[in-house]
Amino acid sequence: VFLVVGLGSMESLKRLFYPHSVAVIGASDNPFKMGYHCLRSLIGFRGAVYPVNPNASTIQGFKAYPSILDVPGDVDLAVIVVPARQVPPVIEECAGKGVKGAVIITAGFRETGEIGASLQEEVVSIAKRAGMRILGPNTFGFVNTHAGLNATFTETLGELEKGDIAVVTQSGGVCHLFCYEAITQGLGVSKAVGLGNRCDVDFPEMLDYLASDEETRVIALHIEGLDNPREFMEAAKRTVKVKPVVAYKVGRAEVNRESMSHTGSMAGDYRLYDALFKQSGVVDVGSVVELLDVAKALSFLPPPRGGRVAVVSVQAGPAIIISDVCKSNGLTLPEFTEETRRRIESLLPPMTIRSNPVDLAFAYSVETFMEVIRLVADDSNVDVVVVFQLHHPVAPVMVDELVGVFRESGKPFLFCFNAPRSRSREEVERLEKGGIPVYPTPERVARAVVGLVKYGRVLRKPL
């Protein structure tokens, strides 16, 4: 990190992520080259776009320039895709041009051995001198949906919707997985960032930056290894007071030599990370999908006041799974108050399950279902409500009622709904528009609840 954490650092990152003009150095008309895709991803960006390539006068309809020094206007951001050996002179030219930030997509630096490491050092020293910020090298770039900017080599990522989840990964592949799932679900993202080799921008500074980023409400991290765990912990402790941080640490098996060679960092012992996350209030998860599921819950919902979960279901089996996953992770399914018990028993016949989890089974009707949900939402023993429903269509009228109860209660509601994929889309959208996040399986909704409760505990923990 070049600058101490403070106004300067935050300002320079803001300039990196919100450029007014972008140059692609190594832009190309050849669809087999990275430089082709990096330029295509910028189509639709409202700022100026400058392809740089000494061998072309226009590229994909844009006027091209032989070097960045030939570009007439100011350049805020350079996306660099030239071969590794050419990167230091290109960075030198960027410095000469007064470029404020660079995304170095090119690989072949610290992750490949000594020669690459010295190339990387050269880049760092030039950028440092010029006060230029670097994302990468060996990164897929970043997307800033609120700036309408896709500074990556993947055009598809331009389909990401605006949202308030920022995802920061050490691997471009993992960031793609996260973003593709977000696109499939129609879940919005604020920023999707690949850190790559982290020669400059690294996790701790990103935490501080995203803590101050008004467009981000939840921060999701994919971590292979940290160079400075203490610095991470300090930044995380500051950040979690303002907004939740969810992290997927890969490398539970042992020290992974692969992740060392991947972006040149040590993976370390998972138990150390586990302790680090607990101490700093980071919510840990165990897969890319869980990273997204928990981030989604935290984006939709306020954290609950406690870990007492009520499950209301139309099928017992999935309700038992939800209960099992919750309890295995330290949550409880409390008994309802006397009053609630009495009223549920007057609503439901004995062949249903009238304790928690409630199973309406064959006694299901929209009216009874809603009445039970209302009762448990009002119960003072309950902090979170999970509703499970299969093969009964979720009618618009039910969505409206459910959203009403959810808002009145002030408690987080999560919905688990499943149908063959093609048919469930519209119903899921209706529910989520009402502010209730929907999950497709009992295990996934339960893990989302676990994450939500964990962050609630972080907020309540005495300092």
Place this chain on the structure above:
Amino acid sequence: VFLVVGLGSMESLKRLFYPHSVAVIGASDNPFKMGYHCLRSLIGFRGAVYPVNPNASTIQGFKAYPSILDVPGDVDLAVIVVPARQVPPVIEECAGKGVKGAVIITAGFRETGEIGASLQEEVVSIAKRAGMRILGPNTFGFVNTHAGLNATFTETLGELEKGDIAVVTQSGGVCHLFCYEAITQGLGVSKAVGLGNRCDVDFPEMLDYLASDEETRVIALHIEGLDNPREFMEAAKRTVKVKPVVAYKVGRAEVNRESMSHTGSMAGDYRLYDALFKQSGVVDVGSVVELLDVAKALSFLPPPRGGRVAVVSVQAGPAIIISDVCKSNGLTLPEFTEETRRRIESLLPPMTIRSNPVDLAFAYSVETFMEVIRLVADDSNVDVVVVFQLHHPVAPVMVDELVGVFRESGKPFLFCFNAPRSRSREEVERLEKGGIPVYPTPERVARAVVGLVKYGRVLRKPL
């Protein structure tokens, strides 16, 4: 269980699952009633269908009969949806008619207390006397795709494709989740069975039956609790010699009073089940989706000779996750032989990862990718090949080549491919038509490999 395991038991279950004629007792024209949906599910069944209801002469276009005794032809199977109190007299009539099997969908038996338990005993004693087999009560029924029969209350399950995976669950809701995912994926199923209260047909006998069922190659189980674990173990030991058994045991947290009240069984301590599965060679999994993923792998592929996994990827991050999940579950990512190493090093530049997992990164081309896959598939240190690919389209020519290498190698290949859902469907279908199962995330493909290797070990274990 009425009959000892043997020809009689197997023959009577075969008659239950392959009826020539089905009566729905409690059939209805009212879409708010179960009896409506049970009858609708039978539309398209090639055998005779007889609605039974004393208050109608036709239902949904079928001629209806006041009682089963009024039906002119033989009735092999009765689907019963009348209220619980009416079930014993209805079963008595079925016995009088010579019905061979009954699916009792009605709830309100052992799971609800003493009165229900005595109703259930009454049903059992009548059926036993008549030699009639009972599925349920308190079940959603069953689907037999190869018989074109959907004997459940969910019409959608008629969309299940023919396949060789049998799924047997203790919960209708969980069976729906499994089947909806199968429908979404286009994955075929042979039989989907809800056991409900298991007053007669239970897990041990189902294992023996499915072991002998020519249309089933893989058996997937969802278990809340077993009444007779020893009997289960003996049946499982016999079955796993013939075909794989995968089981998802719910109730890891503690003894779950819910699952007791759900279908009237004790859930028991998960550690006991863990030992039971290990001893009997059952492959255990941790979620409904994993149950399907592992069953799918075992349906597509022969189990590998060992647990040495090669990963070939275009992105390092997901490859590291695959490696991590494999290693955390007792598999290895071996070093390649000298020969393979040398040849991969001549193919790939140093900025890639040329050890296992292999990461082609920016050196990707279809030709290089295929060449590396060929090399690792031929490597004598490798038992299973996992290929990971993102955001490069899987061209038909590549599928053909990949399938060729897969078939020549005789080793299991699994593919992990991800793109926003709408766009990946066709490519996934092409790969799976070639016999290579496809998974959407690195964690899921890795867990499928783990299941596959576990079953290979079961087969190689000395008796």
